Amino acid sequence: MQNMNEIIQKYYRNCTQCPRKCKADRTALSGAGMGFCREPAELRIAFAGLHFGEEPLVTVFGGSGTIFFTGCTLRCAFCQNYQISQNGYGREVSLEEFAQICLKLQEAGAENINLVTPSHNIPLIAEGIRLAKSYGVTVPFCWNSSAYESVEMLELLRGLVTIWLPDLKTLSSVLSKKLFAAQDYPDVAARAIRWMIENNPMQIDEIPEPPDAKPVEWAEPGETRDKMLQGVIIRHLFLPGRFEETADVLAWLKENADGKACISLMNQYTPVNFSEDKKELEARKQSLSTIENRLVTVQEDQDLQDLIEAYDFDYLFYQELTDDTSWLPDFTRKQPFSNKLAKPIWHA
Numbered sequence: 001m002q003n004m005n006e007i008i009q010k011y012y013r014n015c016t017q018c019p020r021k022c023k024a025d026r027t028a029l030s031g032a033g034m035g036f037c038r039e040p041a042e043l044r045i046a047f048a049g050l051h052f053g054e055e056p057l058v059t060v061f062g063g064s065g066t067i068f069f070t071g072c073t074l075r076c077a078f079c080q081n082y083q084i085s086q087n088g089y090g091r092e093v094s095l096e097e098f099a100q101i102c103l104k105l106q107e108a109g110a111e112n113i114n115l116v117t118p119s120h121n122i123p124l125i126a127e128g129i130r131l132a133k134s135y136g137v138t139v140p141f142c143w144n145s146s147a148y149e150s151v152e153m154l155e156l157l158r159g160l161v162t163i164w165l166p167d168l169k170t171l172s173s174v175l176s177k178k179l180f181a182a183q184d185y186p187d188v189a190a191r192a193i194r195w196m197i198e199n200n201p202m203q204i205d206e207i208p209e210p211p212d213a214k215p216v217e218w219a220e221p222g223e224t225r226d227k228m229l230q231g232v233i234i235r236h237l238f239l240p241g242r243f244e245e246t247a248d249v250l251a252w253l254k255e256n257a258d259g260k261a262c263i264s265l266m267n268q269y270t271p272v273n274f275s276e277d278k279k280e281l282e283a284r285k286q287s288l289s290t291i292e293n294r295l296v297t298v299q300e301d302q303d304l305q306d307l308i309e310a311y312d313f314d315y316l317f318y319q320e321l322t323d324d325t326s327w328l329p330d331f332t333r334k335q336p337f338s339n340k341l342a343k344p345i346w347h348a
Contacts, residue, residue, distance in 0.1 A: 004095075004127070011123040012041035018073035018120055019150055019188045037120040038088060039071035043128065046070055046083075046090035046331045048101050048346035050110055052214060053327070053337070055264050055317050057204065057228040058112055058142060058163065061213045063343065065110025065139070067101060068331070073119045074146045074180045076169070077287035078239075080272055083331045085117055087276070090331075091348040095128045101346050102132035106139050108345055111227060112163060114142040122153045129160045140229055147189035148182060154195055162203075162230040164196040169237065171248050178290040190252070193234060197260050202231035232261035233317075238304060240269055241292035247307060254311050262315040265308060267296045270325050295323055 011017055012026040015035055024035025034040055050063030058064045068081065070090030075082075083089045093101070102113050113132070118125050129141055140162045147166035168189055170176050176185035207227045219225055234257055238246045246265075253263055271293050274284060301321040308316060329336040334347045 007123050007127065008041050017122060017150075017153055019148060019184060020073065020182070036075075037071045037073050038086075039120055040092075041124075042092045043095070043098055043121055043124050044070035044090040044092050045098070045101070045346070046348045047336055047344070048105060049337075050105070050108055050343040050345065051114065051337070051341065052216070052343075053341045054114065055165075055233055055262070056216070056218050057226055057233060057262065058114065058165070059216070060111040060207060060225050060227045061210055062109035062111045063214070064112055064114040064142065065102070065105030065108070065345075066114040066116055066144075066342075067098075067105075068116045069118050069121065071120050072117050072146070074148050074182060074185075076146075076180045077284050078179070078269070078272065078291075078293070080270065080328055081117070081331070082272065082274060083329075089348065095124065095131050098125075098128040099132040099135050099137070102128075102137045103135050104345050106137050108343070110139060112140045112142045113137065114144050114165070115161075116144045117146070118143065119145045119149050119153075122149075122156050126156045126160055129157075133160075147192045148185055149192045150188070151191060151195045154192060158199065162200060163228055164200055164232040165235065166193050166196060166232070167235045167237070168193060168249055168253065170239075170245050171252060172245055175239075175242070175245060175290060179287055190256075193232070193261075194256065196232045197257060200230050200232055202261070203229045204231065205229055228262075232257070233264055234261050235264045235266060237266045237269060238296060238300070239291045240294050240296055240300065243300065243303060246304065250307060250311055254313065258311075259314045262317065263313050264317040265304065265319075267301055267304060267319050267321055268327075269296055270328060271295070272328065295325075296321060 015024050015026050022035040026041040046068045048067045051066040052063045054064045070084050072085035075086045142163035143161045144165040171186045173183045177183040206224045
């Protein structure tokens with residue numbers, strides 16, 4: 001374990017952890033000094049639990065042990081987790097408590113520890129992972145992020161994280177500037193994802209079904225299931241009315257990731273009923289005006305299926321289209337999700 005004060009002084013006093021490099025003093029007590037992510041120099045968490053709605057390779061039988069961090073380096077205009085990524089819901093935890101949460105998730109049957117939106121706290125999380133491993137956590141750690149991260153910071157996670165679950169949101173700098181105020185997102189994310197792929201070749205094991213296995217829609221009872229121990233799953237969310245953007249992303253993935261990583265194409269874009277003041281809502285409305293803020297249509301879904309069939313990826317996940325919006329989380333509840341999707345273990 002490194003000296004905590006040295007970590008704080010090196011990475012949080014004049015913060016350049018994320019590509020924005022805003023140099024905020026995150027040790028300051030006032031929010032004004034906390035920078036774009038709005039987070040202090042401590043870990044803050046909103047929820048931890050077993051999640052059964054992730055990709056099958058990480059959900060497997062026991063569910064993915066998700067830990068949702070407060071704050072974000074991107075803060076997308078359409079974010080379904082805005083309560084924690086943008087509005088600050090969550091509470092401070094020590095590295096000791098973080099390690100204990102990881103241990104509780106493993107004891108509850110988690111197939112991995114899935115760190116959701118962790119990019120603004122890489123140095124502390126790296127230390128937290130080391131502590132959790134010293135306490136007996138043996139399941140893989142999964143990095144679930146926007147990919148808006150510098151390779152220099154990702155290097156701090158080498159050997160600690162083996163499963164990577166990055167987004168590749170867009171390759172359009174115009175769109176990324178409007179939706180998450182990061183014109184450099186395409187270049188930064190592409191570089192980060194290449195690093196993840198190069199350093200984490202896929203390792204997937206076939207796991208027999210345990211006696212208490214939770215039924216799932218994608219597998220018959222009694223079947224073995226694939227489990228990722230190491231590798232990369234790249235997510236892309238289709239934005240309604242933006243078919244060309246997704247076509248560009250899939251072309252990039254075919255050239256740079258096919259056969260070396262899994263692809264997860266999502267069609268679950270859902271308008272969120274944001275609870276904010278008038279000024280914040282107006283700013284969000286302006287950002288969202290660059291896309292069609294609605295559910296995906298049946299025709300769009302068919303066009304997406306035709307596109308992925310033409311590309312013939314080695315390993316690709318694709319969701320069935322639904323107009324059910326009940327899955328949208330509310331992190332102010334002890335159970336933010338439906339009971340079908342998640343089992344709470346810890347709540348802020």
